[in-house]
Amino acid sequence: MRDKIIVVGESTGQNVHHVTYELSSKAAELAKKIDAKVIVLLPGYTINRIPIEKLFKTGADKVVVIDNENLKFLNDIHFVRNIEAFLKEESPKIVLTGATPQGRSIIPKLAIKLGAGLTADCTELDIEDGTNLLLQTRPAFGGNLMATIKTPNRLPQMATVRPKVFKINETYTKEVNIEYRNYIDGNSDIKIIEAVKSMEELINLADADIIVSGGRGLGKKENFSLIYELADKLGAAVGASRPTVDAEWISYAHQVGQTGTTVSPKIYFAIGISGAIQHQVGMKSSDYIIAINKDINAPIFNIADYGIVGDLFEVVPKLIKKL
């Protein structure tokens, strides 16, 4: 029997998360090197068929759907139970999942239950010549150190992968092969009473291609409107430095940095942010960093690809006007 690479996917019912397509594309690439097949597992509730079918264009050989009301919300107990049963049945060589709140909550528990090796937040995956082992590269120390990790003697080899790291490759023409399965589930000591969608828009830092972040240089809470205006023009998410969150100018969900969220968008605008190391570790792996700050000595300029030393209240409105 051919080896299996399994992608544990994510679905909200309506949609399949983009990281699932990214991982099925990457899995198909790895599968070629070790002659394996790619199975995407979709746990969820009332999952639409159209986004499932797209998985066969992004490299999946088969999709297994566990459609169960218990999986409507992210209930760790039900997710672990169902996915564990599935993985035990399939005995894959490799298991990949997104480094999302779902992946980062569920997979560490599964790795213990399966006695498997797990590497978090990978930004690169490859197959080692000769051994056919999965090489997993990940940042540590807020991106100051990279480590390549493998799991030599245990199976499966498990990894969570940062969203937006791998490109979606839609050139595959695999045959549609969807299977619905059910596993014995049971009670749960956890109950999700309500899943609240944030009323605030422009908050989803993890999924954003562009982030516009504001710092203390804004002077006061009201001036964040300038950040929102620029973000709106660019279709970007709004980020913030820790001092602005501590001063309650903006909510914690926007905080980028060591005690907030780590982000790696294509473009990161640091506006009125001096760039303390605690901020830098949360954003320095962004593709492009644009800094606007009136302090010529601000450390942010040491890592900015394009820096403007000037008054943000002059520069930002002019930029908004041009967009």
Added chain:
Amino acid sequence: MNRVIVFIKQVPDTAELKIDPTTNTMIREGVPSIINPFDMYAIEEGIRIKEKWGDTEVVVVTMGPPQAETALREALSLGCDRAILLSDKKFAASDTYATSYILSCAVKKIGDYDVLITGKQASDGDTAQVGPGIASWLNIPSITYIRKIDEIRAGYAKVERMRNDGFDIIEVTGKFLMTVLKELNEPRIPSFRGKMAAKKAEIPIWSAEYLEADDGKIGFLGSPTRVVRAFSPPPKKGGIKVEGEDEETVNGLYNFLSENKML
């Protein structure tokens, strides 16, 4: 609430990390150690639970070399009742699988508890795997990314978990583990009395043997993962820097963005 166990990690202070400009590697020598920033919120929450219920014991646990005792003393100075250091040469090179196993052995040794708390992730490894891992070894539920606790008492809690696009309101019955975010609380400063008590406190060191840990699940040999190589990412250098705030300056930025296909 009878007992809360808080797990912390001693980490190098990122604010003091320097990069050697010639080799582009991290300079670790002389970098002071601190309690992992997210764990400060875990300690604070443990103490708040004690203050609410009065009869709760807050036990703080870390695994590490003997000098990790400093982190435990700091936790005691903040108001934790008891500290335990898990330290043994056999623990060296444990990955998250082995580490969470060792910490779960400590929980079994400590005895009964109502809730386990730890920070979202450590600032050195950034894995966020050890918290849920401990819960898995103990077969209890874990709830990650907690930003608010609406209610907590022995055997019941109602909490809010942050998601990328909102939050979940979750009820949990029985023992559970939570990993916490900065939004949850504001850590206190140690009191003079706390500092004095922490200085005098005896901190027991628990070994692998004392924990009755399975040698096959700890340290290098008990760890499924192996680091093949560690390297420094290409240095991020400052690029273009222009002074000014007029139309021309802004045009320069606009052109940079368009030339690099960012718009």
